[in-house]
Amino acid sequence: MxxxxxxxxxxxxxxxxxxxxxxxxxxxxxxxxxxERGHYxxxxxxxxxxxxxxxxxxxxxxxxxxxxxxxxxxxxxxxxLHGAVGNAALRAxxxxxxxxxxxxxxxxxxxxxxxxxxxxxxxxxxxxxxxTEVTDIEEKRMAFTxxxxxxxxxxxxxxxxxxxxxxxxxxxxxxxxxxxxxxxxVGGPNDDPxxxxxxxxxxxxxxxxxxxxxxxxxxxxxxxxxxRYVRDYARGPQPGDREGWAVPNR
Numbered sequence: 001m002x003x004x005x006x007x008x009x010x011x012x013x014x015x016x017x018x019x020x021x022x023x024x025x026x027x028x029x030x031x032x033x034x035x036e037r038g039h040y041x042x043x044x045x046x047x048x049x050x051x052x053x054x055x056x057x058x059x060x061x062x063x064x065x066x067x068x069x070x071x072x073x074x075x076x077x078x079x080x081l082h083g084a085v086g087n088a089a090l091r092a093x094x095x096x097x098x099x100x101x102x103x104x105x106x107x108x109x110x111x112x113x114x115x116x117x118x119x120x121x122x123x124x125x126x127x128x129x130x131x132t133e134v135t136d137i138e139e140k141r142m143a144f145t146x147x148x149x150x151x152x153x154x155x156x157x158x159x160x161x162x163x164x165x166x167x168x169x170x171x172x173x174x175x176x177x178x179x180x181x182x183x184x185x186v187g188g189p190n191d192d193p194x195x196x197x198x199x200x201x202x203x204x205x206x207x208x209x210x211x212x213x214x215x216x217x218x219x220x221x222x223x224x225x226x227x228r229y230v231r232d233y234a235r236g237p238q239p240g241d242r243e244g245w246a247v248p249n250r
Contacts, residue, residue: 022040022041023040024038024040024181025040025178025179025180025181026128026179028128028179029126029127029128029179029180029181030181031181031183034183034185037183037184037185038181038182038183039181039182039183039184040180040181040182042077042177044182044184045125045177045180045181045182046074046177048103048105048123048124048125048182049072049074049079049103049125049177050074050150051105051123051235051236052072052103052104052105052125053071053151053209053235054069054070054071054072054103055069055070055071055072055079055081055101055102055103056068056069056070056101056102056103057069057070057081057089057093057099057100057101058099058100058101058102059089059092059093059097059098059099059100060092060097060098061088061092066088066089066092068089070083070089071147071150071151072101072103072147072150073143073146073147073149073150074146074150074177075142075143075146077176077177077178078174078175078176078177079101079127079174079175079177080134080143080146080147080172080173080174081093081101081131081172081173081174081175082143082144082147082170082171082172082173083170083171084169084170084171085168085169085170085171087171090171090173091171093130093131093133093173093175094131094133094171094173096130096131096132097130097131098128098129098130099128099129099130099131099175100126100127100128101126101127101175102124102125102126102127103124103125104122104123104124104125105122105123105124105236106120106121106122106207107120107121107122107123107186107206107207107208108120108121108204108205108206108207109121109204109205109207110185110188110189110204111189111201111202111203111204111205112189112190112191112195112202113189113191113195113196113198113200113202114191114192114195117189117190117191117192117195118189119185119189119190120185121185121186121187121204121206122183122184122185123182123183123184124182124183124184125180125181125182126180126181126183127175127177127179127180128179128180129175129176129178129179130175131173131174131175132173132174132175133171133172133173134172134173134174137167139172140167140170140172141161141162141167143172143174144161144162144167144170144172145161152229152230152233153229154227154228154229155229158227187204188202188203188204189202189203189204208236209235209236211233211234211235214226214230214231214233
């Protein structure tokens with residue numbers, strides 16, 4: 001998606017991760033290990049968030065660390081999370097407790113000539129901050145729509161919107177993406193010079209998320225055929241585009 005929430009092409013995303021970096025917005029999001037892989041420009045961070053499906057929320061509860069996976073959506077410079085009113089994670093975030101939200105995309109397996117240098121190609125985002133509970137009814141409805149559209153673009157127009165009772169039964173929080181960083185690895189292995197002559201295959205295996213054939217509801221078979229956004233569902237780089245990520249590793 002674009003900074004405003006529109007679709008972004010793979011070639012656009014590739015150009016984003018190759019742009020010169022902006023400085024880290026804070027010391028705690030500055031990438032220290034392999035710092036050259038760090039990216040702080042919002043365009044790169046947004047592109048990763050817009051492609052991901054699941055985030056992990058980290059927070060403290062009763063003195064213990066907790067990490068919970070959940071769906072999410074980005075709208076502008078905010079990320080929205082939602083769940084039941086009794087959801088412990090959202091209840092903690094709604095109080096303004098410090099939190100960390102992460103999203104990771106795995107783009108490939110990196111097979112080196114030594115066990116030590118095996119790796120993954122990935123794009124990841126880490127966001128630090130404090131969430132704010134959304135109490136405005138219209139903003140809550142917008143968040144519902146944004147999350148549905150983030151998961152399946154085009155679906156919100158077909159699905160019944162949430163009722164007033166469903167809106168009241170759902171807690172929604174938003175979190176600024178202002179304190180965030182991305183880390184990206186692309187390309188093949190970084191073998192030691194003494195290992196490159198070893199007679200063993202080395203390289204990388206690209207991975208991508210693939211949608212299988214849609215399965216209709218068996219309990220209540222739909223009267224309508226699957227819409228185009230279901231039949232043609234795709235996320236991230238597709239065949240023919242994937243080599244665009246195979247630039248020299250950094």
